[in-house]
Amino acid sequence: MPEIRVSQPPTQSPPKVSVSERAAEPQKEISAVRQFLNTRGNSAFADRAFRSLMVLCALSIFGIVLLILSELILRSGHAWHQFGLKFFFQTPGHDRYSGEPTFWDPVNGSFSALPFVYGTLVSSFLSLLISVPLAVGLAIFLTEMCPRVLRGPLAFITELLAAIPSIIYGLWAVFVLVPLLREHVNPLLVKYLGWTGLFAADNPTGLGYVAAAVILAIMILPIISSLTREVMTAVPHSQREAVLALGATRWEMIRMGVLRNARIGIVGAVILGLGRALGETMAVTMVIGNTPQISKSLLANGSSMASVIANEFAEAVSDLHRSSLIEIGLALFIVTIIVNALARLLVWMVTRGAPARAH
Amino acid sequence: MAASANSFRSKYRAASDHFVTGLAILATVLVVVPLVAIFVYLLLKGASSLNLDFFLKNPVPEGESGGGMANAIVGSGVLLGIASLIGVPIGIGAGIYLAEFGRGTRLANAVRFTADVLNGVPSIVMGLAAYSLIVIPQQHFSALSGGVALGIMMIPTVARTTEEMLLMVPNMIREAALGLGLSNWQSVLSITVKTASPGIITGCMLAFARVAGETAPLIFTALGNAFYSTNPNRPIEALPLQIWVYATGPYEDQHRLAWAGALVLIVLIVLAVSLVRYVTSRGVLKGAS
Numbered sequence: 001m002p003e004i005r006v007s008q009p010p011t012q013s014p015p016k017v018s019v020s021e022r023a024a025e026p027q028k029e030i031s032a033v034r035q036f037l038n039t040r041g042n043s044a045f046a047d048r049a050f051r052s053l054m055v056l057c058a059l060s061i062f063g064i065v066l067l068i069l070s071e072l073i074l075r076s077g078h079a080w081h082q083f084g085l086k087f088f089f090q091t092p093g094h095d096r097y098s099g100e101p102t103f104w105d106p107v108n109g110s111f112s113a114l115p116f117v118y119g120t121l122v123s124s125f126l127s128l129l130i131s132v133p134l135a136v137g138l139a140i141f142l143t144e145m146c147p148r149v150l151r152g153p154l155a156f157i158t159e160l161l162a163a164i165p166s167i168i169y170g171l172w173a174v175f176v177l178v179p180l181l182r183e184h185v186n187p188l189l190v191k192y193l194g195w196t197g198l199f200a201a202d203n204p205t206g207l208g209y210v211a212a213a214v215i216l217a218i219m220i221l222p223i224i225s226s227l228t229r230e231v232m233t234a235v236p237h238s239q240r241e242a243v244l245a246l247g248a249t250r251w252e253m254i255r256m257g258v259l260r261n262a263r264i265g266i267v268g269a270v271i272l273g274l275g276r277a278l279g280e281t282m283a284v285t286m287v288i289g290n291t292p293q294i295s296k297s298l299l300a301n302g303s304s305m306a307s308v309i310a311n312e313f314a315e316a317v318s319d320l321h322r323s324s325l326i327e328i329g330l331a332l333f334i335v336t337i338i339v340n341a342l343a344r345l346l347v348w349m350v351t352r353g354a355p356a357r358a359h
Numbered sequence: 360m361a362a363s364a365n366s367f368r369s370k371y372r373a374a375s376d377h378f379v380t381g382l383a384i385l386a387t388v389l390v391v392v393p394l395v396a397i398f399v400y401l402l403l404k405g406a407s408s409l410n411l412d413f414f415l416k417n418p419v420p421e422g423e424s425g426g427g428m429a430n431a432i433v434g435s436g437v438l439l440g441i442a443s444l445i446g447v448p449i450g451i452g453a454g455i456y457l458a459e460f461g462r463g464t465r466l467a468n469a470v471r472f473t474a475d476v477l478n479g480v481p482s483i484v485m486g487l488a489a490y491s492l493i494v495i496p497q498q499h500f501s502a503l504s505g506g507v508a509l510g511i512m513m514i515p516t517v518a519r520t521t522e523e524m525l526l527m528v529p530n531m532i533r534e535a536a537l538g539l540g541l542s543n544w545q546s547v548l549s550i551t552v553k554t555a556s557p558g559i560i561t562g563c564m565l566a567f568a569r570v571a572g573e574t575a576p577l578i579f580t581a582l583g584n585a586f587y588s589t590n591p592n593r594p595i596e597a598l599p600l601q602i603w604v605y606a607t608g609p610y611e612d613q614h615r616l617a618w619a620g621a622l623v624l625i626v627l628i629v630l631a632v633s634l635v636r637y638v639t640s641r642g643v644l645k646g647a648s
Contacts, residue, residue, distance in 0.1 A: 050544035051460055057452025058461065058470045061518070064511055065477060068488040075491040137386025145383055154391065156636060161394050163565075163628050165572020167599045168621045171606045172397055175614070218397070221390060249376035272479065279481025281575040282599075286607065306483050306575070313487075314579040329487040333480060340479035344472060 065337075072330040078323035079111065087327060088113050104292035104308075106317045111324040113331070115292045119209065119302035123284060124277040126213035126298070131221045132270055138221075139228035144254050155226070162222035170286035173215040178287055181214070182206025186299055200297035207289035209298045215287055216277045224273040227347060231265030232258055234351040261350075268346025275339040279332055281306040305332050398625075405622025408615040413623075417587055418601075424612045428620055430587040434502070434596040435571060437589055438581060441506025442570055446513025447563050451552075453514065454521025454559075459547050471522070474515040485512050486576030494580060502588075502595035505581030509570040516569060520562025520635075524555040561634045568631035572624045574599040598624060 079087060091101040093110045103112045142154055182205065189210070190201040235258050243257035259266070289301025290311055303311075305328050316322040412427045419426035453470065461467030489508035494500055528551050536546035552559065574597075577583075582594040583604065589595075602620045605613035 047543045050547070054452050054456040054460060057449045058456040058467070058518075060449055061453055061470055061473050061477060061514065064514065065473060067492070068480075068484065071488050071491040072484075075487075075495070134386045134390050137383045138390045141383040141387040145380060146387075154387070156633075157391065157394060157398075159636070160629060160632050161398070163569060163632050165569075165574070165599060165624055165628070167572060167574045167602050167606075168401065168624060169397075171602060171617055171621050172401060174606055176397075176400065218393070221394075225390070249372050251376040251379040252372070254379075275479045279479075279483070281481060281483045282603065286603075306481055309483050309487065310575055310578055313490075314582065326487055326491070329484050333484045336480055336484075337476055340476045341472070343479075344475050 068333065069330075072326055072333060076323055076327035076330050078320055079327045080323075082320060083111065083324075087111065087324070088117060088331065090114070103294070106312070106321045109318060109320050111320070113305070113324075113328050115294045116303055116305040116308050116328060117331075118294050119212075119288065120278055120304040120306070122209050122298070122302070123212040123216060123288065123304060124274055126209065127216035127220060127277050128270065128274060130213065130217035131224060131273065134217075135221050135224035135269075135273070136228055136266065138225045139232055140254060140258075142225075142229055143232045144250070144258065155229075158222040158226055162226065166219065166280060166282040169215055169219055170283035173211065173283055173287045177215060178206040178211055181211055186210070189299065197296055198298050200295075200299060202297070203289075203299050203301060205289065205301070207287055208300050209288065209302050212284045212288040212302070212304070213298075215283045216280055219280060219283060220273040220276050223276055224269050227269035227272060228262075228266050231262045231269060231347060231350045234265070235261045265347050265350030268343045268348075268350070271339055271346065272343035275336050275343060278339065279306055279336050281310050285310045305329075401618075401621055401625055404618045405625065408619040409622055410619075413616065413619045418585060418616075421608070421610055421613070426612075426616070428596075428598065428601055428616060430584065431596040431598045431601040431620070432623075433587065433589060434581070434584065435598045437502055437591060437595060438506045438509060438577070438597055439567060439571060441503060441591060442509035442513055443563070443567065445507060445510025446517055446566065446570075450514045450517025450563075450566070451521050451559065453518035454525065455547060455552065457518065457522040458525035459551065471519070474518050478515040478519075481575070482508075482512060482573050483575035485509075486578065486580055489576065489580045500580060500582035500594045502581055502591045502593065505577045505595065505597070506591070508576035508580050509573060512570050512573065512576070513563075513566040516566035517563055520565065521555075521559050524558030524562060524638075525551060527558065528554045558638050561631070561638045564631045565635050568628045571627055572599055574603050578603075 091103055091112055091114065093102050093105065093108070094100065095102050102110065103115045105111070138158075142151060146154065186199075186206060187201075189199040193199050194201065239257045239261055240253055243253045248256065284304050285307035288304055288307055290303050290307060291301040292303050292308065293301070295302065309325050309329055309332075313322065313325050316325060412425060414427060414432065415429055416425070416427035417430045418428065453474070457467050457471055461470070485508045489504045489511070493504035493507060497504070532554060533546060533551055536550040537543070541550070577597050577600050581597055581600065583600045584594045584596045598620050602617045602624075605617040605620075608614075
């Protein structure tokens with residue numbers, strides 16, 4: 001096309017052509033640039049379509065949350081109408097012969113989530129008790145004390161362990177951790193801490209709340225530690241230098257310069273770990289013992305919200321049973337959403353000023 | 360007197376400094392040694408249980424020795440295929456929106472926040488959602504419902520890693536593309552996304568590896584199947600489901616298969632995580648800047 005343009009005599013300039021002539025043959029007067037652009041197609045439509053497609057993808061994330069929520073509310077309606085809010089607080093009945101409270105009786109259709117809520121809370125908080133000091137210690141070591149050579153591999157290992165599926169932790173727990181607790185740790189707990197009443201020697205299996213808490217602690221440790229590390233790295237260097245310049249030792253520098261600035265984010269990291277512990281399913285299901293009861297002894301068999309769903313849902317005996325399990329799932333969903341949102345907000349409050357950083 | 364108090368004070372401070380350093384090192388050792396021990400134990404136990412039959416043979420009836428997990432491996436493949444069909448396009452789309460169109464807007468912040476929160480929702484809840492969405496209307500368990508549950512779980516991870524990788528692409532490249540007269544969508548797809556594609560692909564692999572080990576959402580969607588099946592409309596076996604059944608069963612031979620299955624999953628995870636680490640830290644993207 002350009003050659004034709006060049007061969008045309010330059011005398012055909014616009015001033016010579018009258019207005020009426022131009023209107024008569026509009027096609028011949030399109031400039032080279034316009035013609036080139038026309039061959040490229042009109043981008044206005046394609047741009048807008050592409051953009052709205054991407055926005056749609058982004059909005060689908062909201063859609064998923066709403067969809068899960070509405071489905072769970074819809075399918076748990078039966079249990080909700082039957083039991084109401086008492087589902088989470090009350091014991092529905094007593095055993096006809098022994099007189100012991102029965103929480104979960106699929107055969108007679110009486111359901112209460114109380115033992116599962118109890119089991120979830122006990123195992124989660126116990127696991128935080130074990131993992132938080134270790135995780136914060138590890139994060140302090142990695143950010144403030146560690147030689148540069150070790151930092152990369154240690155960070156890599158923690159990252160790797162956060163990605164290992166819970167079924168594998170469960171497998172390890174069943175074949176290594178539980179026998180270890182049964183043979184060596186639980187007898188010691190009973191012997192030295194039995195007087196508190198929290199460690200009774202009536203469970204010979206080694207399963208129970210303690211086993212669940214230990215495996216949970218191992219699983220959430222990498223998560224808490226890596227987030228704590230992220231928050232601590234986000235504390236500006238000037239803070240550390242200022243404290244050191246006042247003559248502080250390294251620990252005083254960490255305490256006053258780093259931990260004090262990062263504490264909100266560390267709380268966020270711990271809460272995020274709590275969120276993971278609350279919803280963790282497979283590893284807990286494999287070691288908690290799966291008995292719907294409330295016991296004071298931490299060595300007794302228990303059951304958690306997630307574990308009862310995993311164990312019973314596929315073989316639920318009645319509509320009410322299934323509906324009750326879905327209501328437990330709904331509670332788990334709402335609680336973890338709130339816990340996670342809170343944790344993200346806290347972490348974000350600390351790290352928002354810091355520049356984006358690759359892992 | 361004052362001098363001795365001072366020296367006591369400084370000694371106390373130095374001692375507490377050493378004490379805390381010791382504590383931090385102790386915590387690190389207490390964390391790292393058991394974790395590494397778990398890892399090595401899994402590798403050794405898995406390696407001693409793995410053989411060619413594992414990949415080629417279907418399970419044998421309980422109590423008999425031999426057999427493998429061929430049906431579970433194929434089943435996991437089918438499930439992950441369905442999951443990727445759902446999770447990868449939507450996730451990448453959301454990531455492109457976050458990095459290219461919505462930067463700094465309130466909507467993008469809300470999407471990012473929701474994605475992070477969705478990432479923390481227990482996987483068993485995803486299973487319940489897929490159950491009530493697909494299994495109840497269809498009246499039967501199916502590979503499709505399991506794949507949907509896994510696909511939903513992939514979306515937040517893929518979206519966030521895609522966003523992170525796109526943000527690493529320098530702005531100059533976008534400006535150059537627009538300056539050459541490319542329209543916006545062409546510049547995004549054929550320049551920005553293409554530059555970041557090694558990172559995006561590894562991000563997808565990471566999400567893939569994560570959901571490959573998920574068991575909880577499959578228990579009452581894919582259900583499990585003792586036979587070889589690739590039909591998305593029927594129940595299907597998956598590797599983690601099989602590991603769960605075998606680990607909780609009483610047979611020594613099944614325990615061996617469970618360890619071998621665990622090793623396969625771990626190798627997948629290690630590959631994905633190291634790839635992501637390689638791409639983000641060694642700067643495969645740096646060639647662009």
